[in-house]
Amino acid sequence: MKLSSTEENYIKAIYHLSNAGEKAVSTNTIADELNTAAASVSDMIKKLANKKLVNYKKYHGVNIDDNGKKVALSIIRKHRLWEVFLVDTLNFNWDEVHEVAEQLEHIDSPLLTARLDQFLDYPKIDPHGDPIPDEEGNINVGPQFSLLELGLQEEAIITAVENSESLFLQHLDNLGLRLGVRFKIIERAEFDGSIMIQLEEDKKIFLSKEVAKNLLVRNL
Amino acid sequence: MKLSSTEENYIKAIYHLSNAGEKAVSTNTIADELNTAAASVSDMIKKLANKKLVNYKKYHGVNIDDNGKKVALSIIRKHRLWEVFLVDTLNFNWDEVHEVAEQLEHIDSPLLTARLDQFLDYPKIDPHGDPIPDEEGNINVGPQFSLLELGLQEEAIITAVENSESLFLQHLDNLGLRLGVRFKIIERAEFDGSIMIQLEEDKKIFLSKEVAKNLLVRNL
């Protein structure tokens, strides 16, 4: 089914707001997310329901349908692949990519998506640390959790930060820590919860409990 | 000025049909090119004229304005850069790129265009042999001329054919020659004007004077 960019954006918003389809989403929530009037959302929801992409009971919000979920995951896949491309290949900073990816995600060409995926060597995680669904919509990475909960010797990748104060981000930068950095915990001090990690190039870094708490990771 | 994809497509069509702004274009010609009704074209022309992109005298066609020319060249630049990307980087075939590039050309991000250009190493010619305008809209490639006039060892690219009989085109296809093929002349027989060329993959091809005469090329 061929959808307009607008329809795709609604589907994507509903998917995200419903926490991947786990709960219903209210009209106002969507209106808020997309900066539109609630009336516009009502209209669009009716259209999406007619196309069997969402399930709609008047006055009781929408639930995303399996079809809708598939559409959403395909858009998310494209969005995140393009983000990887922009950062890894075109040297964008990871805060410059979102707006452009919002446009690129609507390009309709399965061949382009497949070739881009191949060119990027089938990345599983985007520059923000979010997982990239495969062609079937499957997400092949575990959930995010705080570095504090990571076990000794388990390999992991930094996927996000809980705290985005510039002081904290600067501190990470000084330590050489960024999204996408791979490491494992090699030591843990019971005393103050501080942690020693080892990066890929055998570089060892000491992290305070405070820093560890604000680093979100994923198992490799 | 921010334009819709539709407006951009009209501008592009007018630019091409006017031969880069050299002559006026009639309503029907545009309608034909874009597969729309003449009435729709009339409406759009009025809009583009209001935006000072074209010059319009009722019943006498449109002339593209300098502003419009700039817009057209920017779209053409993006289109051709993306074609280079698709062919060189993502290994698309020559004939698979147009449709996708038609979508990608409307992506609005000067940074993306600049970085793409850089990544592709500032190509001057697209896979079809058409020139890629630079950021200012200048076309920095030499003129087309017959292969007969090309010097020995000079690298060139096939950019057009003078003769479009299917017999000739078929012959070219058999030889593996198409628009965009890069080569140089390695030998020239004084006797009958026949020419030996060498393609990028060191493949050597023998061309009769008759064939050479009908092949238009550009220096690389």
Place this chain on the structure above:
DNA sequence: AAATATTTTTAGACAAGTCTAAATTTATTT
């Protein structure tokens, strides 16, 4: 140069997506 043919424009309508204002339904208070 009058008649005819062609091209172009205008008029009016439609679909998509948006809005505001009013009506309706659901939720919350008292």
Place this chain on the structure above:
DNA sequence: AAATAAATTTAGACTTGTCTAAAAATATTT
């Protein structure tokens, strides 16, 4: 459980881009 508040839907309108049919202007024929 009645009254009030909040959320949602409907109604009607606007914009963009499209169309068909009719009117107007230009071109071509005879």
